[in-house]
Structure formats: C-alpha cells, structure tokens
Amino acid sequence: MLRKLVLFDIDGTLLRMSSINRQILIDALREIYGTEGSAGTHDFSGRMDGSIIYEVLGHSGLEERQIAEKFDAVKQSYIRRFCRQTRLEDVTLMAGVRELLDALALRSDLLLGLLTGNFEASGRHKLKLPGIDHYFPFGAFADDAFHRNDLPPVAVERALRITGKKFSGKDIVIIGDTVHDITCARALQAHSIAVATGNVPMDELRENTPGCLFENLTRTQSVIHSILNP
Numbered sequence: 001m002l003r004k005l006v007l008f009d010i011d012g013t014l015l016r017m018s019s020i021n022r023q024i025l026i027d028a029l030r031e032i033y034g035t036e037g038s039a040g041t042h043d044f045s046g047r048m049d050g051s052i053i054y055e056v057l058g059h060s061g062l063e064e065r066q067i068a069e070k071f072d073a074v075k076q077s078y079i080r081r082f083c084r085q086t087r088l089e090d091v092t093l094m095a096g097v098r099e100l101l102d103a104l105a106l107r108s109d110l111l112l113g114l115l116t117g118n119f120e121a122s123g124r125h126k127l128k129l130p131g132i133d134h135y136f137p138f139g140a141f142a143d144d145a146f147h148r149n150d151l152p153p154v155a156v157e158r159a160l161r162i163t164g165k166k167f168s169g170k171d172i173v174i175i176g177d178t179v180h181d182i183t184c185a186r187a188l189q190a191h192s193i194a195v196a197t198g199n200v201p202m203d204e205l206r207e208n209t210p211g212c213l214f215e216n217l218t219r220t221q222s223v224i225h226s227i228l229n230p
C-alpha cells in the first residue's frame with residue numbers, strides 16, 4: 001500500500017551541473033532581449049527558472065511587461081540550447097544518489113516525484129544524461145508556478161491523479177538542499193529532509209529546522225528511515 005509521496009529537488013540534491021548552465025541562460029537572454037541582466041552573478045540555488053529570468057532582467061532596467069512579452073521565446077531558446085549543448089560530463093551525480101534511488105524504487109509503499117525550480121524539459125534532460133530520469137514518473141516544475149511554495153500542491157494533485165491517493169501532511173516528504181526547499185515543505189506541513197550537498201552549509205540549513213538533516217545522501221538506510229518516520 002502507498003504510504004509516502006517522496007519529492008526530490010534536482011540541483012544540489014540529486015546532481016550538480018557544470019557552469020555551462022549559467023552560460024546557456026546568458027546566451028538565451030542575449031539572443032531574445034539583447035541583455036543578460038545580472039545572470040552572470042545571480043544566485044540561482046533554490047530558485048525557479050521562470051522567476052530567475054524576471055529577476056536578472058529586472059536588474060537591466062527592463063520592465064515586467066517587456067520581459068513577459070518575450071518570456072516564452074526565451075524559455076524555448078534556453079531549453080533548446082540546454083538540450084543541445086549539455087553532455088554527460090556536465091553532470092555530477094551526488095554521492096549515494098543512485099544507490100538511494102535504487103533502494104527507494106524497490107519499495108511499493110513509496111511514490112517518487114520531482115519538485116524543482118527547473119523547467120520540465122531541461123530538468124528531465126539533466127536527469128536523462130546520467131540515466132536517473134526513469135525513477136520519477138511525474139513532478140512539479142518551474143512551468144507550473146513562479147514561487148516554489150506553490151509547487152507542493154501541484155505535485156500532490158498529480159499524485160492523486162496517478163494513484164487515486166490524496167497525500168497530506170507528513171506523508172509528503174520533500175528532499176532538497178536549500179532553505180527554499182524546507183520552507184515550501186512547511187507551507188504544506190510536509191516532512192522536509194535537508195541535505196548539505198548544495199551551496200548551503202549544514203549550520204544554515206539547521207537554523208531553518210528541517211525535519212531531518214543529512215550531510216549527503218550516502219546513508220541509504222538512514223534516509224529511508226527518515227522518510228518513513230518523520
């Protein structure tokens with residue numbers, strides 16, 4: 001019987017991308033808007049691809065209306081470039097991830113999904129390169145919302161459509177590497193598992209009181225225990 005909905009963040013949690021990611025966004029912004037705004041220095045971690053585009057272009061003086069007019073064009077340019085230019089060697093899987101996903105996939109009481117600030121097409125491509133896309137039958141993505149806190153309800157709704165089960169409270173587990181992941185879990189009173197494999201140090205994650213905190217995802221059985229016992 002299904003007991004838990006387990007939602008994984010991508011960047012900093014499952015894997016790390018090379019700097020090509022930032023360069024591709026810069027190239028797409030220059031092509032469509034003629035400026036990259038603050039994309040060269042902006043902190044992307046834990047943020048949504050859509051809102052990143054608005055934030056970095058806001059620094060170039062473009063108004064929201066001007067950004068919105070070409071938003072679809074820049075999104076398509078970014079995705080097209082991303083899928084064409086990134087290679088397996090641009091992706092570093094975090095330690096323990098493959099073993100953890102293998103172990104979780106064997107369990108019939110868990111439903112795995114994605115909860116990520118990536119657009120679906122580029123996010124899926126990131127996972128396909130190292131061959132871990134198939135673990136995630138569905139997800140909530142930057143295409144679905146501008147704010148991360150709006151993603152968990154989307155994931156819950158999709159899980160309901162797939163399984164017929166309405167997950168709530170601590171039966172929803174959100175695994176991520178930033179304070180944003182912890183906060184969006186709290187918005188639904190879900191269980192959060194923070195992992196310090198991204199840019200946020202252990203201490204800073206701890207201050208934001210996640211349900212559970214790991215240095216990395218190598219302790220497979222401890223992570224599973226935390227998922228089942230929030």
Ligand SMILES: [Mg+2]
Nearest residue numbers: 009011012046
């Ligand atoms: Mg992340």
